[in-house]
Amino acid sequence: MVLTDAGIMYGLLAVGAGLATGLAGIGAGVGEQGIGAAVVGVVAEEPGFLGKGLFLMLLPETLIIFGLAVSLILMFAWAPFATLL
Amino acid sequence: MVLAGSNNVIEPVVEKLHELNLLHLVNYSGADEDFGMGKPLSKSAEYSEQIIRLRSIERYLEITDKMPDRQFSESEVLSQMDNVLGGLGDEVISMAERVAQIDNDIKVKQDQAASLAPLSALPVPLELLYGYDSLAVFMGTVTSPVEADVSKASYVSEVFASGSNAVAVFAPVDKAGEVSGVLSEHGFSETSVPKNLTGSISSAISTLESEVKSLEGERAPLQKKLKDLKAQNEDTILAIDEHLSIQSQKSEVPLRFASTGNSFVIDGWLPVDQYETLKSEVESAAGGRIQIEKLGEDEAEERVKEGEDIPTKIVNPSIVRPYELVTRLFAVPEYKEFDPTLLIFIFFPIMFGLILGDVAYGVISLVVMFMLKRKFRTPGWQSLINIVIIASVWSIIFGFVFGEIFGPLGLWDYIFSGSHHAGLLGTVADPHGVGTDFGTGFYGSLGRIGPEIGDFAGGMFPMYRLATASVLVLIGVSLFIGILHTGIGSILGIKTELAYGEKKHAYFEKLPVLLFQVFFGLGLLGLIVGGSGSTHPLVLLSALVVVISMIMMVMGPEGAMGMTHVPFFVSNLISYLRLLAIGLASIGVAFAANQLAFYVLMPMVSGAEDVHGNLTTIAIVIGVVVLLLVHFINLLLGILSPFMHPLRLHYVEMFTKFYSQHGGGIEYTPFGYGRRFLKE
Numbered sequence: 001m002v003l004t005d006a007g008i009m010y011g012l013l014a015v016g017a018g019l020a021t022g023l024a025g026i027g028a029g030v031g032e033q034g035i036g037a038a039v040v041g042v043v044a045e046e047p048g049f050l051g052k053g054l055f056l057m058l059l060p061e062t063l064i065i066f067g068l069a070v071s072l073i074l075m076f077a078w079a080p081f082a083t084l085l
Numbered sequence: 086m087v088l089a090g091s092n093n094v095i096e097p098v099v100e101k102l103h104e105l106n107l108l109h110l111v112n113y114s115g116a117d118e119d120f121g122m123g124k125p126l127s128k129s130a131e132y133s134e135q136i137i138r139l140r141s142i143e144r145y146l147e148i149t150d151k152m153p154d155r156q157f158s159e160s161e162v163l164s165q166m167d168n169v170l171g172g173l174g175d176e177v178i179s180m181a182e183r184v185a186q187i188d189n190d191i192k193v194k195q196d197q198a199a200s201l202a203p204l205s206a207l208p209v210p211l212e213l214l215y216g217y218d219s220l221a222v223f224m225g226t227v228t229s230p231v232e233a234d235v236s237k238a239s240y241v242s243e244v245f246a247s248g249s250n251a252v253a254v255f256a257p258v259d260k261a262g263e264v265s266g267v268l269s270e271h272g273f274s275e276t277s278v279p280k281n282l283t284g285s286i287s288s289a290i291s292t293l294e295s296e297v298k299s300l301e302g303e304r305a306p307l308q309k310k311l312k313d314l315k316a317q318n319e320d321t322i323l324a325i326d327e328h329l330s331i332q333s334q335k336s337e338v339p340l341r342f343a344s345t346g347n348s349f350v351i352d353g354w355l356p357v358d359q360y361e362t363l364k365s366e367v368e369s370a371a372g373g374r375i376q377i378e379k380l381g382e383d384e385a386e387e388r389v390k391e392g393e394d395i396p397t398k399i400v401n402p403s404i405v406r407p408y409e410l411v412t413r414l415f416a417v418p419e420y421k422e423f424d425p426t427l428l429i430f431i432f433f434p435i436m437f438g439l440i441l442g443d444v445a446y447g448v449i450s451l452v453v454m455f456m457l458k459r460k461f462r463t464p465g466w467q468s469l470i471n472i473v474i475i476a477s478v479w480s481i482i483f484g485f486v487f488g489e490i491f492g493p494l495g496l497w498d499y500i501f502s503g504s505h506h507a508g509l510l511g512t513v514a515d516p517h518g519v520g521t522d523f524g525t526g527f528y529g530s531l532g533r534i535g536p537e538i539g540d541f542a543g544g545m546f547p548m549y550r551l552a553t554a555s556v557l558v559l560i561g562v563s564l565f566i567g568i569l570h571t572g573i574g575s576i577l578g579i580k581t582e583l584a585y586g587e588k589k590h591a592y593f594e595k596l597p598v599l600l601f602q603v604f605f606g607l608g609l610l611g612l613i614v615g616g617s618g619s620t621h622p623l624v625l626l627s628a629l630v631v632v633i634s635m636i637m638m639v640m641g642p643e644g645a646m647g648m649t650h651v652p653f654f655v656s657n658l659i660s661y662l663r664l665l666a667i668g669l670a671s672i673g674v675a676f677a678a679n680q681l682a683f684y685v686l687m688p689m690v691s692g693a694e695d696v697h698g699n700l701t702t703i704a705i706v707i708g709v710v711v712l713l714l715v716h717f718i719n720l721l722l723g724i725l726s727p728f729m730h731p732l733r734l735h736y737v738e739m740f741t742k743f744y745s746q747h748g749g750g751i752e753y754t755p756f757g758y759g760r761r762f763l764k765e
Contacts (some may be wrong), residue, residue: 052414058733062656065663072556072662 017071024067031060089350089376094340098128101370106757107363108353109396120343120350129336135170136329138327139322142174145181148322157324166325171316177314180307187304191297197279198293204251204276205287212283214253217557221261223254228272238263263421300765301761331758338756339594354396354753375562395420398753407471414746417752422584423577425744427734432570432744436731437478439562440668441488442550443675446720447480478747480727487550489714490497492675552671559665561610567661568606570734571654572743575599581743586609591640598742600634657738662728671723678715682708 041055203226214222231242231252239260245253257262265273282289336758343350355363364377399409408429418424441447451474484490495647501598548555575598582591608627638647690704717721 054729054735056735058729059737061663061730062660065654066659067664068666069659069662085759 013074017074020070020074021064021067024064026068027067028060028064031063032057035060087350087352087378087380089348091348095349097370097372098375099126099335100339100350101367102363103338103757104718105361105363105366105537108351108756109355109753110341111352113355117608120345122340123344125340125346126336129333132329132333132336135166136326138170139326139329142169142177143322143326145584146275146311146318146322146508148315148319150323150670151319153323154320157321157493160329162321162324165321166328169325173314173318175715177311177680184304184307184311185306187300190303191300191446193374194293194297194300197282198297200276201279201286201290201293204253207245207251207253207286209245209253210283210285211278211289214278217698219258221256221264222271222278222689223252223256223264223268223275225252225273225275227248227274229517229546231271232272234267234734236269238267244634250686259670267282303367305374318510326503326760332451334758342624343563347507348570349621352426353757356398356621356753369721390682396751397422397424399424399426404475407468407475408433410465411732413752415500417742422581422712423743425577426736428573428739430475432566433731433735434476434479436566436664437476438481438483439566439664440727441480441723442483442487442668443492443672443723444481444484446490447477447484449720449722450480451477455711464512473724474726477479486764487548489672489675491516491712492679493549493551493672548635550668551676556665559668560662563608563664564606564658566664566740567658569658570661570673570739571602571742574739575602577744589642593637594643594647597637597641597647598650600630600637602654602658604628604630604634605655609658630647660738663734667726667730671719671726674719674722675716678719679710681715681738686711697707 007030035056039049039057043053144765158467204224214224224639229249230246232246235242235244235254235256241257242260242264243255254264254268279289282292284292312362332582339349344350360379369378399412399417401409401424405427408426411429411433412418412424412426436673438447454470454474458467458474461470462466488492548558550556550559575595579591579599580593582595584590604627608624610629611621611624611627635648635651638650641646641647687700687708690707705757
């Protein structure tokens with residue numbers, strides 16, 4: 001079956017973009033979970049570590065930025081998709 | 086430099102060095118057999134004792150470090166010291182100990198009263214409950230009636246019970262075990278009987294309570310007195326603390342010197358241009374009986390190569406200085422490394438502003454920071470607050486660029502013009518175009534800057550961040566900042582490696598990274614702006630340079646393994662998209678708040694067609710409350726993440742290119758003391 005309906009194509013594009021950001025978000029969350037627990041543990045013993053801890057918490061957030069970048073490219077920036085519309 | 090002198094002059098020399106506050110001392114390691122550790126000066130033990138006593142007074146008065154309200158001269162401190170350490174100290178300590186004693190008594194009595202409370206209905210005087218040889222007494226509470234079972238266990242027994250399950254059971258000692266077994270079957274929990282009380286239980290409780298009251302009455306004036314003493318003497322005590330710290334620092338410093346029976350040797354670092362000052366001052370203080378020598382330039386170079394830790398003095402103009410906090414949090418630069426504080430000062434606030442980019446949020450954070458600045462007066466907090474203040478100013482500037490006050494189309498557009506979200510957004514059918522309201526914001530037709538080029542309908546000002554065209558522009562801007570930022574990092578990396586004389590590392594490890602990131606980024610930008618399949622010569626050139634840079638990496642010191650870092654460099658660049666992404670997330674929330682308040686809640690509650698219809702007062706109140714609540718939450722999140730994410734961009738994306746490859750340096754901390762409570 002060949003999909004030719006532009007509306008369906010655009011819908012699939014949007015679903016894809018949503019999945020890219022959403023799944024990346026879940027991944028980043030799983031990563032941060034462990035780091036967050038460890039940081040809370042360290043800060044309880046050594047409050048001076050808070051700054052470094054917060055910063056470590058942000059490391060996995062790059063993942064979700066990648067997901068978002070893919071979404072943005074899908075939705076806005078990639079000409080082949082734009083011509084579908 | 087090295088200082089050597091006779092023990093006779095050690096005191097004036099130490100005094101002079103401390104006063105000059107120039108020499109970074111290197112501790113003597115004890116490695117040389119001919120030299121031993123120095124001995125502390127004669128009065129050291131006395132100072133230590135005084136400090137311990139003063140610190141305990143401080144603890145009792147709950148004095149913590151603060152900014153001084155007034156400064157003291159040396160003679161003032163000396164004249165007050167005896168009084169504070171003597172009479173005043175005795176008074177404080179005895180009062181504070183009495184308060185602690187009272188606290189303890191009150192707690193004991195309250196515990197007793199609380200444990201007796203369930204038993205208060207028992208008709209047994211307290212003095213009958215203890216002191217028997219042949220009787221065992223069980224006092225406490227049970228969950229079910231015990232009388233019948235107890236009399237079964239021990240024929241001779243007496244049970245007093247009251248409604249609230251409280252019991253007092255008397256039984257012969259030889260039956261105690263059985264009775265206790267029976268009681269535990271009924272969920273018995275024992276209450277210990279205080280031995281010093283008499284009379285009925287309820288009167289004992291009221292006695293305890295009145296005793297607690299009278300103790301509290303005694304405690305209150307003591308606490309007030311302590312508070313008054315603290316208020317009167319806080320600055321004096323901190324000044325004495327400072328004086329004693331200085332004295333003990335001076336008297337204990339010979340422990341860091343190398344010494345023989347009659348002489349001492351001091352090893353230390355100082356800025357080259359200060360050497361002559363220090364030499365002449367110290368020589369005159371010691372009456373010439375001292376030998377001072379400087380390390381030659383070559384020898385210093387030699388020591389760097391050997392990996393000796395040479396202290397680094399961080400010097401920055403005062404407006405940049407707060408950002409040293411950010412640098413120190415990562416690592417102190419080494420002797421030969423570049424101090425990135427100035428770069429942080431340039432990039433960090435711009436990144437913060439680009440993310441937050443809202444006039445109102447910027448003003449609010451500015452006001453809050455000025456309020457906090459007067460409250461938190463320690464140097465660390467002051468630096469942090471200054472950083473956020475500078476960043477907030479940038480946020481206001483970008484707020485004007487983006488036309489955002491409390492979010493896009495927030496109060497800004499509601500008050501000044503009638504532009505609508507849909508009118509400003511590009512439509513699905515025309516993703517590169519813009520709506521009909523484009524350029525009709527507060528700046529009117531001035532908002533249209535530049536001519537129309539192809540699909541793009543000229544520039545726009547203020548730039549509506551939710552519009553398709555703006556997202557594309559901001560992707561470009563973010564990537565471009567990334568190219569610039571990592572590029573500068575790589576250039577500094579090359580410079581640092583050259584300073585350490587590592588030519589191969591500089592040209593085949595750092596240089597390809599620079600080429601790769603710059604041209605990969607430019608190529609990516611070209612593809613995004615020009616659409617896919619773009620064969621613009623610059624894009625092709627970028628691709629060529631990227632390939633060349635990868636070949637250089639393979640030729641580098643790590644060989645083919647050098648290539649494995651490529652994904653890291655790509656992710657470095659893409660990471661800068663967070664400058665756009667976090668900003669979008671934050672204006673998303675702000676936009677939702679405004680829509681909810683102006684276009685949903687207010688018209689709905691007042692039954693009007695839209696926000697420009699007749700609104701009832703209650704609708705406006707509800708709308709404004711919701712508006713403020715959502716904006717408040719957004720602002721809290723909106724200050725934390727624009728702060729942390731640029732920080733991360735510096736630490737991970739930029740600093741890794743050039744900074745502290747060799748494990749971080751030592752900061753230049755000259756022997757001396759920053760006086761705050763004492764006059765110079």
